[in-house]
Amino acid sequence: MQSKTMTMIAILVLANFSYAQTDLIFKTSFEFVSKLNDTGITWSGEYPSGDLTECTNPASNPSPQDCNTGRDVTHNDGSDGHAGFSFTKLDANGVPLVDQSVDYGTQTWACVRDNVTGLVWEVKTTTAGIHHQDNTYRWGGITAIGLGHPDAEGTYYDDWDVLVNGSNSETLCGFDNWRVPTIDELTGLANYGTFNPAIDTDYFPNTVSSGFWSSLPFAGNDYAASIVHFGGGNGYNDPRGISSRVRLVRSPGQ
């Protein structure tokens, strides 16, 4: 189905359809297969305990496991992010840095594009302002799921509106559709190959190993919402009134 879709798009582009029309047809006529990031795990786990440093399945646990499949195997190119991840550093205007290998201390960047998912992510900073790494917010502002819905349950705090509105008004990296990520987008960014923090710090510097809110309220308890801890990359639920960090995201084509 994916190749059929791509063929159709190629035909439409060749026929000089506008991009908007192509996009519309793409969305209405075909199923959209979204790409998942791999986990970043490039090493084998033994049984019942112990880990290897490489993906060589041990005698104690010989069957295929995480490290044997996925982008971490098929696209393991360390030049654009750990293992199967593929990132591009963007300046504050959304222009890719000419030297993608530069470190943050030499030249800063404001956003990172995930070339697998297509999402663009905010990079936290150490300078004063709305993007500072230590800014925290209670859950529930602009783009929180269910905000304004007639059946919405529990309290929605608007603390992070200053971050969302501020990023849109400054058109951070050229975009004005910033939002708080879904739980799957957020865990998708995590690199489970490491921890403290569980993220590729070559692309996401200034990431504190702490909770980062998702846009998702917890269905099981309207006192809580879903959060990802970037110490280990695990998702769980926290009371909405707890102040935690937020990393904004935006989707292509919106």
Add this chain to the structure above:
Amino acid sequence: MKKIINLALIYFLLFSQIVLAQQTCKTYITDEWPDSRYTVTDISGDHVVTDKQTGLMWKQCSEGLSGSDCSVGTLASLTWKEALDIADAEDFAGFADWRVPNQKELRTIVARNCYSPSINTNVFPNTPNDWFWASSPIATNDSNAWIVYFGSGYDGSSGRGGDGRVRLVRSPGQ
């Protein structure tokens, strides 16, 4: 007296089962896991589910269960190694490339608008409120591997020698 106790017991069992089996979904949380996202296919009696959003193909039933409503058989409890071994040996619906999903893949079938269980029960019937293994060892503890709790959708890790449930996956076209 004995009869009354028996009746009370029967009533309790019925009532508690109804409570346990009752899935709750919230209308204010966007349903990104509707029936229309999935295709259920019967291949010579083997039921598989294709997730049109991720492209992944899943076994409709948790390991140990079968039938169109996954009510036949006994739910398997497996260690992490047993889960990986079963996947490696699996031949189902004409495919031999079944595997235990990694943690990010496993999360994609969590229906976060619902709990008890947090999954589309039309597409994945009779899914227990229980822990399901991922194929992913966890970096923070070399005795554990990643898991997802389908009672409410959060994740964590569990000892590799402990018991977990398994739902197998494959990547069509790879």
